[in-house]
Amino acid sequence: MALTLIKNATLVTMDPEIGDLEGGDVLVDGQRIAHVGRNVSAPAASLVDGRDRIVIPGLVNAHIHAWEYQLRGIGADWVGFRDYFANIHNNLATRYAARDVYLGDLLGALNQIRGGTTTILDWCHVLRDAEMTDAAIDALEESGLRAVFARGTTKPPTREGGTPYQKIPFPREEIRRLRTGRLASDDRLVTLAMAILGPDWGEYEVAAHDIRLAREYGLLNSAHTYGRKGKRVVEDGMPRLAKEGLLGPDHNIAHGNCFSEDELKIVLDAGCSITATCLTEMLNYEQAAMLGRILQFGAVPSLGTDCDPYFNSSMLWVTRHAFQHQREMDNRSLREAGKWPADQHATHTRDALYWATMGGAKALRLDSKIGSLTPGKQADLAVIDTRGMNIFPALPGGDPAHAVVMYAETADIESVMVAGRFLKRNGKLVFPAERLKKLNAELLESRQRLMKDGGYVYRRAPNGAPPERYVF
Template structure:
């Protein structure tokens, strides 16, 4: 049995039954949390000094297109989905080969762990065939991250004589191959889900087929749902799916900003979860991120970073902005209601945002029995923040620990990251082989430049997509 003992740490467990501690220990045995308490006495354990550190559960990135990693920084002046789809799905995504998918997923996953994320939902909609699928999984496994591999499908340009993507049901043979083979078990670091078109992006019969297929194989399915009326493939898609009993806790919705109150109530009453990618939504959407509206309905938000071409996919940044975005909306609501300044504590706190970024994501994808909190029996997915550096010092003694993590901490303050008890970042550095990482970075850079050349892509001036009335959605 291998034992690791983190001593004298400030612990934010995110579990009300465990509680928080100003000075306590965490015992890890064979990758699982064995005990959380002050002054644990353990023989034959590797001891990690937790003094001056805050320990939290690993962050859960509930929506990321990891394959886009090598296309970072190109979306600076894009306008909404119009330019994103023109440049990505209609152009650069078509240039990806098998090795490109592998490189994006591997380096993208390593970057997530460097930033304190221990679990990702890899919404992988670049996959044209089984070979691409397998290398995407290879990369996740090699990185050491915990991942829900949401196997998706491509959205290529429409060509004469070909069936357009929005009419294509999910390939049954691929789900059968994965679910009866490599990803048959849910008791592993990389597990399977389905990234489906849903009724905003696919025809109704396609959406219904895909959800039924996911249920047949016991999988969570997730759909992008922009929700703007007049731009959906199926205008009444979600109400129809609800009437047929096809919605439930096994259906996750990405975005959903433009749902009206009746539509939102329908999907939440059915038990669906909704993941906010608030940075994308602040950048490109006409409606606020789906945070406060979920809370008012008694639902739990989860958070995701979404698209690397727009911004650094750090869950610390997403969590901070989620809190600030919702606090701004709350402040404005109070002002318009004549209740400013607030007479009582605000309804949204930094601790809430940290919960969305940990347990919120874990619950959305059925991982809350494994991760999301520092609870005995769960996997030891942990982040240790060193609060002695200038970013944070001297906030920790007497400061609110959750507020410190959300509002002060940066990647440079993350000292250690553990996934299932294994160090993936230690003493501020990834444990991944440095020489191999350097070689992979050079290969990924060559991949990026080759795709730019093949796609005749330049980031400035911006390559515009069709105007909104011409664009499919």
């Protein structure tokens, strides 16, 4: 197998037994990390100069709708679910064909690689049939990214005489087809999960059916669950699922911002993971991202970017915002308790980087394979050049985790490796440039056709009235 040796880098391993290493080396043998240390010798290896570079585990985006990539630049001023549902689920999503899904997923995945992300959970809820499903999988496989493909279902408007989506259980035949076919193995780059309605969006019997189906086929299942009182299809759905033994480490909750303390304890005691998508949530959610509250129960947050119509799905941005958001919440909570300022801050930049690496790996049940620079794990990593003006001169003499979280941008991601294979090298994607150019042109045509077919024309929203009183 091919050997690659990254020499003399600053390593932020996220492995507590190894820690950070200045002047450290990473030896990659085939798909795996063979050795992490100093003064590593491997005469047969291809050498990568790590001087003035930081090497981190690849970022893990635990919640993204990659198919929305061609719908960028239209949603920042939408008002919550009213406008998202009206414009996406009730309109533009219904116009997608298999090729549109392929284009969105492929270019969305390549954009993740550009920014140092090596693994995503692709929450794909635009799919109406097997052709669209296969197109999404084709795209993810072509990108080279590690992906947990969460096969979802649509939320279209109900036609006269039709069945509302809240009453429709997950299509068993589609999961059987995938799990006994191309996604039968969990030892491949693209693996299968289920993106289900859950009790916030579906009836209880549907939620229970879907979780049982996922367990029958040994799959992670994930649901959008917010916990808003009076705005859920099944108000007591999560406690009921827990009582029936249907919640566990195989259930991932996206968001969870409005959970009461009792309900949060129920889902975390059951072993569920929770993924915060801080940038999306702060646009329209009424409660803070689920970060510090999870930590108080001894659990670990994971992070995701969520929706491209709102902003660039950069895990660097999300990680930075998660740190700043939780630090703000710490300070406000201390002030309310009369204990501000803190003697020492509870939340550090290194914590946020952990959420974006090991936190995501744990949520996706991949922490034995990815999330840290640990010998034996898959060689998923990002090499960050510190010589550019975004970062310089943060090192030497500074905290490399701080440099990554607070200074690094996509332009500083020099190289990205997934399973021992470089997908970005010397600042450029390895993906063929001419093919990318053609795909970009085709994606632009897809965007324009989707908007034309849906009669969608972007119009600036008027400014609403500010709150009468700000909470502070």
